């Protein structure tokens with residue numbers, strides 16, 4: 422495979438860079454270094470805002486902006502059309518996207534338009550004699566599969582949250598324009614309005630620290646023990662599924678294969694056994710502190726720090742220690 426690595430970065434509603442884009446750029450930069458080519462961040466937007474400069478800070482060789490009024494409101498037709506037209510003109514070897522809801526919505530269409538292979542939800546990659554080998558979870562994260570793309574056409578890849586840390590580099594390139602013919606950017610629908618279906622839903626994917634509770638918390642009346650630690654740490658509250666199913670916390674706090682995927686710097690797991698459906702949602706966490714009375718609980722397998730004991734004693738003690746350290 423020859424050609425550059427393009428990373429299609431995503432803008433937040435406010436104009437800044439969506440945090441998962443930093444991770445995608447780092448993945449793209451690593452891929453480019455491995456393949457002996459360059460990584461370029463490509464921003465599709467109506468107004469770049471600060472997203473271009475923010476993308477540059479993650480170390481791509483270039484940041485290029487496809488700017489068009491029809492890219493202000495996301496539609497799969499306009500985004501796939503713009504990216505496909507630009508890619509058809511320059512033939513990047515790989516197109517990397519963050520595995521976000523927006524990318525999931527249009528990357529299949531983009532791959533189809535480019536007659537490219539599609540490898541979603543990549544968590545790692547390596548090179549062997551026959552090319553790039555991609556690792557991706559299957560069966561809700563129970564297994565990891567390694568795949569290689571046949572042929573030598575372009576490859577569209579999305580990278581899972583938390584798999585590639587978004588480290589910033591020293592200096593970034595200037596932001597430049599990438600021209601695409603306007604008729605390629607054709608919204609395929611009229612968006613009449615956008616409603617947040619989840620109402621006040623908490624976006625745990627952006628939380629820098631999370632205190633998560635499992636069934637071991639023992640009841641809604643004990644959740645405040647975790648809440649107090651979360652407040653002391655400035656962390657969000659998360660939970661395993663039984664806590665949600667029991668009604669001890671609202672559904673938007675669920676982490677795991679049927680909840681949110683998180684990648685905080687700190688993840689405190691209290692009274693969580695570490696079932697695979699939970700692990701798949703939090704194993705991108707930088708530092709996991711597990712509290713469990715069962716020393717053989719699988720959660721200790723992914724924890725940097727393990728505390729074997731009763732969480733009703735440990736959570737208040739940790740809260741006190743954090744408060745004292747801050748005093």
Ligand SMILES: Cc1cc2nc3c(=O)[nH]c(=O)nc-3n(C[C@H](O)[C@H](O)[C@H](O)COP(=O)(O)OP(=O)(O)OC[C@H]3O[C@@H](n4cnc5c(N)ncnc54)[C@H](O)[C@@H]3O)c2cc1C
Nearest residue numbers: 635636637661662677678679680692693694696699714732
């Ligand atoms: C299709 C499907 C999707 C699913 N999706 C999700 C998902 O998105 N998220 C999710 O979390 N689960 C999900 N599950 C459920 C998952 O399989 C597990 O059942 C669940 O994660 C277990 O939650 P838990 O660890 O809180 O409870 P348990 O497995 O019951 O573990 C409780 C733990 O608390 C410990 N404990 C008890 N008392 C104390 C104490 N006083 N002090 C310290 N430790 C204590 C116990 O030793 C135990 O390890 C899904 C399952 C299926 C089939």
